Amino acid sequence: xxxxxxxxxxxxxxxxxxxxxxxxxxxxxxxxxxxxxxxxxxxxxxxxxxxxxxxxxxxxxxxxxxxxxxxxxxxxxxxxxxxxxxxxxxxxxxxxxxxxxxxxxxxxxxxxxxxxxxxxxxxxxxxxxxxxxxxxxxxxxxxxxxxxxxxxxxxxxxxxxxxx
Numbered sequence: 001x002x003x004x005x006x007x008x009x010x011x012x013x014x015x016x017x018x019x020x021x022x023x024x025x026x027x028x029x030x031x032x033x034x035x036x037x038x039x040x041x042x043x044x045x046x047x048x049x050x051x052x053x054x055x056x057x058x059x060x061x062x063x064x065x066x067x068x069x070x071x072x073x074x075x076x077x078x079x080x081x082x083x084x085x086x087x088x089x090x091x092x093x094x095x096x097x098x099x100x101x102x103x104x105x106x107x108x109x110x111x112x113x114x115x116x117x118x119x120x121x122x123x124x125x126x127x128x129x130x131x132x133x134x135x136x137x138x139x140x141x142x143x144x145x146x147x148x149x150x151x152x153x154x155x156x157x158x159x160x161x162x163x164x
Contacts, residue, residue, distance in 0.1 A: 031158025
């Protein structure tokens with residue numbers, strides 16, 4: 001049985017992008033490691049200054065800093081083809097940190113090239129995240145993967161070999 005505390009930021013991102021991808025990932029089935037997009041993401045991660053990394057629990061986000069009495073979490077993305085998935089992943093990190101470390105206030109930003117997206121650590125957003133975590137947990141506990149859904153980003157998906 002899959003539990004809510006086993007959810008990772010990657011799983012949240014995959015769930016918001018493609019539920020089939022999330023289901024496969026939750027079972028330890030990983031994307032094609034030779035895929036160009038996976039290799040580029042790995043290279044980007046390795047290029048980032050390791051001193052910026054702040055692992056907390058099972059989370060590995062890119063940067064945390066204190067600014068004017070609140071915490072700011074930063075995630076760097078290779079692309080923003082699915083900005084809603086990136087926002088969901090960052091909100092998940094904010095939610096876990098706010099609750100786990102009892103932070104008073106935290107916010108986040110996603111940087112991809114010249115684009116920056118902001119995510120507010122608001123009560124409303126955290127309530128949405130609680131609902132989403134419940135949905136993900138129930139979904140991952142299903143026995144069969146969902147049917148194939150053709151998404152706009154399927155051609156760049158590292159899991160595409162599991163779908164066709």
